[in-house]
Amino acid sequence: MVLKDELLARFGPEAKDETVVTTLESYMKLYALSIDELYIKWEQFAYHSLDGGVKLDANGLDNFKGFIQRQIEKANMAQGNAADVSHGAGHGSGAKLPRPLRATGGSSLFGYGSSPRSSNVRKMKLDVLHSDRDSPGPPSSPVGHTSVFSDAGPGFGTPTSAGDSRDTDKIVDTLNPDLPIADGADFDSDHQVRSIPFYDTKKYKYRTMRQRLLGAADVLDEQIEHFTSVVQKDLGISSAELGDPTIQSQSSIICVGRIVPDNPGDERINMESVSIETSRAAGIGRRIRLNLKSIKEYSLFPGQIVAMRGRNANGEFFKVEELLQFPYLNSPVSSAEEIQEAQLALDGGQMKVLVTSGPYTPSTSIDFNHLEEFILRVNEHIRPHVLIMFGPFLDVTHPLVETGQIPTFPNLKSQPRTLDELFTKILCPILRKINPRIQVVLIPSMRDAISRHTSYPQDSFSRKELQLPKNFKCYANPATFRVNELFFGCSNNDIFKDMKEVPNGPINLSKNRIDRVSEHILEQRRFYPAFPGGAKTRTIDDSKEHVSGADLEVPYLGLTEFIGGFIPDIVIIPSELKHFARVVKNVMVINPGAFVRARGSRGTYAQLSISAPDLEDGILTLVEGQENVYLHNAWKRTRIDILSA
Numbered sequence: 001m002v003l004k005d006e007l008l009a010r011f012g013p014e015a016k017d018e019t020v021v022t023t024l025e026s027y028m029k030l031y032a033l034s035i036d037e038l039y040i041k042w043e044q045f046a047y048h049s050l051d052g053g054v055k056l057d058a059n060g061l062d063n064f065k066g067f068i069q070r071q072i073e074k075a076n077m078a079q080g081n082a083a084d085v086s087h088g089a090g091h092g093s094g095a096k097l098p099r100p101l102r103a104t105g106g107s108s109l110f111g112y113g114s115s116p117r118s119s120n121v122r123k124m125k126l127d128v129l130h131s132d133r134d135s136p137g138p139p140s141s142p143v144g145h146t147s148v149f150s151d152a153g154p155g156f157g158t159p160t161s162a163g164d165s166r167d168t169d170k171i172v173d174t175l176n177p178d179l180p181i182a183d184g185a186d187f188d189s190d191h192q193v194r195s196i197p198f199y200d201t202k203k204y205k206y207r208t209m210r211q212r213l214l215g216a217a218d219v220l221d222e223q224i225e226h227f228t229s230v231v232q233k234d235l236g237i238s239s240a241e242l243g244d245p246t247i248q249s250q251s252s253i254i255c256v257g258r259i260v261p262d263n264p265g266d267e268r269i270n271m272e273s274v275s276i277e278t279s280r281a282a283g284i285g286r287r288i289r290l291n292l293k294s295i296k297e298y299s300l301f302p303g304q305i306v307a308m309r310g311r312n313a314n315g316e317f318f319k320v321e322e323l324l325q326f327p328y329l330n331s332p333v334s335s336a337e338e339i340q341e342a343q344l345a346l347d348g349g350q351m352k353v354l355v356t357s358g359p360y361t362p363s364t365s366i367d368f369n370h371l372e373e374f375i376l377r378v379n380e381h382i383r384p385h386v387l388i389m390f391g392p393f394l395d396v397t398h399p400l401v402e403t404g405q406i407p408t409f410p411n412l413k414s415q416p417r418t419l420d421e422l423f424t425k426i427l428c429p430i431l432r433k434i435n436p437r438i439q440v441v442l443i444p445s446m447r448d449a450i451s452r453h454t455s456y457p458q459d460s461f462s463r464k465e466l467q468l469p470k471n472f473k474c475y476a477n478p479a480t481f482r483v484n485e486l487f488f489g490c491s492n493n494d495i496f497k498d499m500k501e502v503p504n505g506p507i508n509l510s511k512n513r514i515d516r517v518s519e520h521i522l523e524q525r526r527f528y529p530a531f532p533g534g535a536k537t538r539t540i541d542d543s544k545e546h547v548s549g550a551d552l553e554v555p556y557l558g559l560t561e562f563i564g565g566f567i568p569d570i571v572i573i574p575s576e577l578k579h580f581a582r583v584v585k586n587v588m589v590i591n592p593g594a595f596v597r598a599r600g601s602r603g604t605y606a607q608l609s610i611s612a613p614d615l616e617d618g619i620l621t622l623v624e625g626q627e628n629v630y631l632h633n634a635w636k637r638t639r640i641d642i643l644s645a
Helices: 002-011 018-031 035-048 058-088 213-234 336-345 369-382 399-403 419-431 506-510 513-524 554-560
Strands: 171-175 195-197 253-261 274-277 287-291 298-300 305-311 317-324 333-335 350-357 386-390 439-443 472-474 479-483 486-490 502-504 535-540 543-549 570-572 580-584 587-591 604-611 621-623 629-631 638-644
Touching: 002 018, 002 035, 018 035, 018 058, 035 058, 171 580, 213 253, 213 305, 213 554, 333 336, 350 369, 369 419, 386 486, 439 479, 502 506, 513 580, 513 587, 580 638, 587 638
Parallel strands: 287 317, 350 386, 386 439, 439 472, 486 570, 570 587
Antiparallel strands: 171 638, 195 479, 253 274, 253 305, 274 287, 298 502, 305 317, 333 629, 350 604, 479 486, 535 543, 580 587, 604 638, 621 629
């Protein structure tokens, strides 16, 4: 009775319930707490509660128990780290054996800060913090191979489907199956392929979060003006034929503008609610609704730059009579000398290129065992010349990263305290195992926790800060780079998912949607032609919260355009959609698919087997001029396999 009265005096009338009293008494016994200590922790819990109105009911008490457990876990981790420091002090410079750390359920602050713990708190085995977290699986590292994930604690369980190596490297889709699969690189050979960036790296080092409306408006206006000059130069349209579609006139004119919805708040367009936005020079940026009833074939999307012929007879809408087709950019070419150099670099054989795309961990854990196994296969069996890896490598939207529930790594002497340290201590040692004869290209994602740029276009990683060897090339997002004679265009922004196009007509509707979107990318001459960009949100308490998305830095969208006046031979744009490899307008378009699916099952990656260029086999197309050059025709001599990761 005395204990019940004391609880009632501390916790108030809500503690009259027998269930509440019994639960509080059990907490005191379980965690060896006095009434005062229990009440202090309750006050701390109430203060840190998001809604600020916790109650002594079943739900509140369960959350209170989790709060106490988290405090104890943080205290245990702090003690473990302190023991590491004292263990390493005062022993000179001699070699020390790493001491395994206790595996705890995780720390919400990566080991920083913990509430004072009572001296009489018993040491006990804590329950897993979240019941929905996967249970730890068996170590998947091969015998004799040390992994930081061995015997890891909760949050590092590898699902059975991802740990089963029998399904690895199986072909699930193929483009150009009549071509042979490349044998791989000879690591003992003196010949080596070269990867060279084909963009100005300094332009990507802009400062984010400093966008001005005037600067954004200038860039959007310049896009329209650029295509206006394209219409005049390549289609032979005179200035007299160009006009303002917003002005009422009985005469037919040609206008160039941006497709926008009638209502600025709408994300999609349809045949009845689509407008065109003019440039400042042509129409002071005004908009006019479009009448498309006379057009049988079209495919439109918000942000698309179009040229159309028509008239505004009543001042209410612009009746479109014809949609003009923008010419595509040229394909890249090489001289005979460059072709021979590329052939010599491969010793007349094939070049093998691998492409992977994050995430590299399941959404239920932070486990890179799957990637570690893949790199072993890359070194021993696959042996590519080039490995292109897209982020996110450490996803900032990962549930465990978002909540700070980063478990400990038993095989590490000192635990990572920041996300940067998590990358350098956990992921970098895995990446450094890649054979130094393999050229590795890293492309960041806006969701990468270690990236300093969170908008698109995005600056590259810093190879020195990540402590990566010289065979690693850190490129921007997007980036165009050259591998031997071929040009690769890589963008890590999901335009295939974000583009909300409206196709019409039997020809357009009969096309594969991937082909239509790819044609838009090539015609618009930008890796991400949609505007505004897509956004990923989630609903919390009837309100939407922005999670991620295209995150366009509008004043710098010029960096997302194709450079050099040509279309890359191979365009790689990872997407959440199903993996694919297509040939569109003689350009190879690839989506390798996610390396690891959300629930931990094996994803996919792409393998390119590219025959060496040969001036004698007739595959290359000769373009005669002042200097004879050759089209690369990569789509004729490249086999693409989508394989299980």
